Amino acid sequence: MSDAGRRVLVTGGAGFIGSHVVDAYLERGDRVWVVDDLSSGRLANVNPEAEFLEMGIQEPALHDLFRTVGFDLVSLHAAQIDVRSSVGDPARDANINVLGMLNVLECARETGTGRIVYVSSGGVVYGEPEEIPTPEGAPKLPLSPYGVTKLSGEYYLHYYRAIHGLAYVVLRYANVFGPRQDPHGEAGVVAIFCERLQSGEELIIFSDGEQTRDYVYVKDVVSANLLASEMVLKPGANIDAVAYNVGTGAGTSVNRLADVLENIAEVHPGRVYREARAGELRHSTLDVSRFAEHGWAPRYPLEGGLRETFHFIANQKIGA
Numbered sequence: 001m002s003d004a005g006r007r008v009l010v011t012g013g014a015g016f017i018g019s020h021v022v023d024a025y026l027e028r029g030d031r032v033w034v035v036d037d038l039s040s041g042r043l044a045n046v047n048p049e050a051e052f053l054e055m056g057i058q059e060p061a062l063h064d065l066f067r068t069v070g071f072d073l074v075s076l077h078a079a080q081i082d083v084r085s086s087v088g089d090p091a092r093d094a095n096i097n098v099l100g101m102l103n104v105l106e107c108a109r110e111t112g113t114g115r116i117v118y119v120s121s122g123g124v125v126y127g128e129p130e131e132i133p134t135p136e137g138a139p140k141l142p143l144s145p146y147g148v149t150k151l152s153g154e155y156y157l158h159y160y161r162a163i164h165g166l167a168y169v170v171l172r173y174a175n176v177f178g179p180r181q182d183p184h185g186e187a188g189v190v191a192i193f194c195e196r197l198q199s200g201e202e203l204i205i206f207s208d209g210e211q212t213r214d215y216v217y218v219k220d221v222v223s224a225n226l227l228a229s230e231m232v233l234k235p236g237a238n239i240d241a242v243a244y245n246v247g248t249g250a251g252t253s254v255n256r257l258a259d260v261l262e263n264i265a266e267v268h269p270g271r272v273y274r275e276a277r278a279g280e281l282r283h284s285t286l287d288v289s290r291f292a293e294h295g296w297a298p299r300y301p302l303e304g305g306l307r308e309t310f311h312f313i314a315n316q317k318i319g320a
């Protein structure tokens with residue numbers, strides 16, 4: 001793949017993480033197209049220098065776009081991302097995350113796309129892991145339809161590489177947070193806490209708050225995407241050979257997260273503890289040493305990222 005001025009497609013590029021990835025590719029001199037159906041993304045997130053198409057990844061018209069442009073790189077961020085909605089409607093989840101993804105992969109195969117960067121989830125594909133921090137080679141026993149569809153994407157890619165020679169990298173994200181995350185959604189505890197603190201509302205915590213997650217700042221996720229799009233690939237025999245955890249290696253409890261955000265906000269509206277939600281993991285932290293061997297490392301300390309996120313959401317409220 002030639003290094004400069006690549007033709008890049010980012011599906012889900014109007015969403016929280018995808019829109020930051022779009023900005024970074026434009027910044028490095030690539031031409032960028034965004035395909036997004038705006039089901040959870042926002043037009044306001046899309047960089048005006050990108051070509052935007054309001055389209056579902058499962059639509060047949062996607063083939064025309066691939067034939068017309070001929071992409072060097074395709075970043076797969078579009079997905080149904082809600083674990084609980086996947087439990088409530090597994091067929092809808094599979095329709096987007098499996099059939100939609102297959103449509104993209106068929107387009108890529110037909111038109112000889114240079115590389116796919118696929119976004120999987122280190123928070124769900126391992127299920128309730130025995131080893132923490134969890135390395136890529138740990139057993140993959142997802143406990144939700146969303147986890148199953150994310151993992152099945154990795155297996156489809158393995159097939160497309162083995163049989164059709166399609167090059168790819170998988171990034172298994174931990175819990176990503178940062179500006180543009182939807183504070184009104186079900187996921188994204190950081191954005192939800194920021195929003196509630198700014199409205200003076202108490203924080204709702206499920207279980208005792210001692211459950212831990214690996215919170216990684218979106219700017220570190222962006223640098224992981226840039227590396228994944230350029231690194232030399234050494235395909236191996238199984239799905240883990242080209243899959244990299246993207247987290248910090250450190251677990252943070254929900255109570256600790258609330259402490260830090262309350263201090264940033266300089267308000268303490270109180271906390272309400274509710275019964276643990278069914279199926280929620282107790283602990284999840286990713287071992288990121290394999291991606292570190294390729295030169296990637298998370299560089300943003302948790303508190304700095306939380307501060308930037310808090311102020312972004314505050315400014316949005318002022319602008320609204």
Ligand SMILES: NC(=O)c1ccc[n+]([C@@H]2O[C@H](COP(=O)([O-])OP(=O)(O)OC[C@H]3O[C@@H](n4cnc5c(N)ncnc54)[C@H](O)[C@@H]3O)[C@@H](O)[C@H]2O)c1
Binds near residue numbers: 016079100
């Ligand atoms: N946020 C996290 O902590 C996290 C963790 C692990 C993995 N991921 C993955 O990262 C990716 C981005 O997630 P996010 O947090 O930015 O969520 P998001 O909801 O902000 O982004 C998803 C984007 O995809 C779009 N989309 C959804 N269905 C589509 C479809 N059928 N066709 C076209 N566009 C569609 C949405 O409109 C949205 O813009 C997803 O693949 C998600 O599974 C996120």
